[in-house]
Amino acid sequence: MLTIPTLRSTPALASLNQIIGPQRATRLREAANEIHHRLDGGTLWHVNSTPAGGGVAEMLRTLLPLYAELGVEARWAVVGGDETFFAITKRLGVALYGSDGDGGPLGPNERAAYLAALSPSAESLVQLVDRRDVVILHDHQTAGLVATLADQVASVHWRCHIGVDEPTPASDRGWDFLAPMLNAAETLIFSVEAHVPARLRDRDIQVLPPFISPFDAKNCDLTVEAIDACLAHCGLSPESAGGRAPAVLDTGAGPVRLRSAPSVLSDGPRRLGDPLITQVSRWDRLKDMAGVLTAVTAHVPRGHLALVGPDPAAIADDVEQEFWYADCVERWRGLPAAQRRRVSLISLSMTDPTENALLVNAIQRASDVVVQKSLAEGFGLTVAEAMWKSRLVIGSAVGGIRAQITDGVDGFLLPDPSDLRWLGQIITAALAGEVDRQEIGRRAHQRVRSDFLPDREVTTTASILAPERMATR
Template sequence: MQVIDTPAMRPATLDAFLTLIGPERAGRLRDAARRLRGGLDGGTLWHVNSTATGGGVAEMLYVLVPLYRALGVPTRWAVVDGDTAFFDITKRLGNLAYGSTADADLLRPGDLEGYTGHLAGEAEELRAVLRPGDVLLLHDHQTAGLVPLLSAETAGIYWRCHVGVDEPTDGSRRAWAALAPLLDKANGVIFSVAAHLPAELSGHRVAIIPPVLWPFAPKNQHLPAGQLPGLLDRCGLGGPGTVPGYVLADGHRDPAEPLVVQVSRWDRLKDMHAVLTGFGAVPDAQLALIGPDPASIPDDIEQAHWFDVCRTTWTALPDRLRHRTRLVCLPMHDLDDNARLVNAAQRAADVVVQKSLAEGFGLTVTEAMWKARPVVGSAVGGIAAQIEHGATGLLLDDPHDLAAFAALVTRLTSGATDGAALGRRARARVHDAYLPDTDLRAVTGLLCA
């Protein structure tokens, strides 16, 4: 187990955020923080997840923990460690929760015992830092097994799920058959999307709290125009020059053609290889698929496999299409630098796509909307919750329909649909619904009810 020491939020940054949300929302935020601080009664709110880098949960905690602290709420963050065997089990468990029915994702005899046995050691390390009165907020299936181990030793224990499927499958039922008994003693559960709450947890206290975006983070902050060319060159999206070693490209991007970007983990459910295939029907445009270095995400052992699938798909493309597409595998050793590169790529995009087969929420969609980019997203999970089709983006009804996907993208790259208007309304939507004050107010409502 690791305790993550997040930097303190500067007073000027907090002031800028309060100014951004306006005096009425700022007042409600401060009131909620006072109420939560009183409810903790001297205890600390602990967030616990399974990785400090990569993915939306870690990114969100780097914001929420300093913000809560800046508002006077004692808050800390711990990360459970795991070996390959543990993360293999949790990856399959997560795939099942996302609806997978593949035999390779089924739990095997001894898996749950191995999972809970490993977490028993993590619970022991947590006991060494917990104090009477502390409250735990556990994130995702990697941590669910901590509930029965620590519920009797905390003032409250809550579990937050960032994954899910819109319609139950045999796979998702298997996942919840394994997870639900572990959550019996949880004081409450949190889901990002109401439709993802399984029947097995319907008897719990439930809060629906979507993830949030931090507007001043390196990934989302305004970038001066003078910084963009250098950052885009480093992503392999600039003009003629050397293509970085982590970019797979056949030639250089033509800046005269619209740029389409998807930013995702290399993951089966993000369907990046199908985006490559479907993009062939989009005329006169270029595509960049951008993800992290697969070796940098220890709790997701399938990243390397799905990047290899994308690389194989890209290599097999016809020369004309391969020349219009590129794979960008960004380094993760400096998280702020990585975030700036993603920021630049999203801002340079004429269209951002997220053709997920399933999605817990989809913060990459939120990020693009905040940058006033027109988004084409699958009508699944939190993407459908964020985007109103035709008003704040375009929704793909069937994420497997590559012809429909190409047609929606072409509406934007050709100018047939006003992407700038979609983008303006999308940014306003994020401002109203997905900034961090909404999280703190909602968490207070659950913990202090």
């Protein structure tokens, strides 16, 4: 089943131009014109596997309205699948991260089931596309569409947002499954150069990091009052704070209604004066929420930890979230009462993506330290989001996190993601004033402004579709 997400057409170009300055704004307009001329009346399609949750969906909710303002015809389609399809794609995704996951096979039977589940989406797309169209397929859930679409459109490009820094037997099995389906793709686009497998390095490869949207509800500036209201809504207000959050908040992204109560597991409000330590991510083994829980409760003497993720039942293309959320709950329940009191497990509703984004924004802005202790990572947009908010971020030295943080300059890198004691020590040092959180936060913001905003997406796409490059294929 193929779906076309509904997008809010919020003007963003003027706001972006103010942030990036006149030179980059001019190049952005030129790049959009190049894409428009290359399409020659066709459409630029982006295809992924979920309309909400995860970095790809968030980027597309910014990118498609921006393209519309720039005069580029662009559309977004979401492929569907059955339970078997998402079980296979979860196994495949974990394999590409270098791990065995559930240990199940990725052989001919699984490939046949995967392609069969994609078949209805492929048939629907064939009815929608035009010979002049360009299609960009995102991640392993869509790779099986390459061959079908290649004969129907001007060009098909496949984009990979995940990977592993060093190949493993598991990642090799993942690429054994995936690589044969990519033969007809014109370009293979990776977020991190190190994630390109050796078997694909003779192909036309482009490296394109993801971006954050600085003017949407996830990253726009917020007043102190709006932040406090969101903290109250999520049960993170200090114990002395009273009153209820207003139903509607005025934000830089427009009015946002707070109507979906998060699921909050805690033993009471955050203590007055306790600094806030936060990790925002999916409930996923590779994001290691449980490791952050242990590191803070065992090795950080003061502070309140917020582990913030989506409703674990709400992400269709990730069938393991409920298991890993339950694992965190079990570990939390096993803590001594004094340590349990220092932790909140917060699951945000996915019913309204704008409300969800606003709550994440507020929690990150209220945080003294933001952590991203991934065991493996494709890119990790939550790092760039927190850096944009001038937070001190501590991330594992894996995947795209290393491409965002310069250790000791605009954040800190954890060399060994399993070293919980070191993580606790650097958090403790940061909270004790042993590092200049304000200066590091300032540098972090500047890094994101320079390298991880939407104009880079458009300018790189223009270069990928340049006629002279197409002619050499």
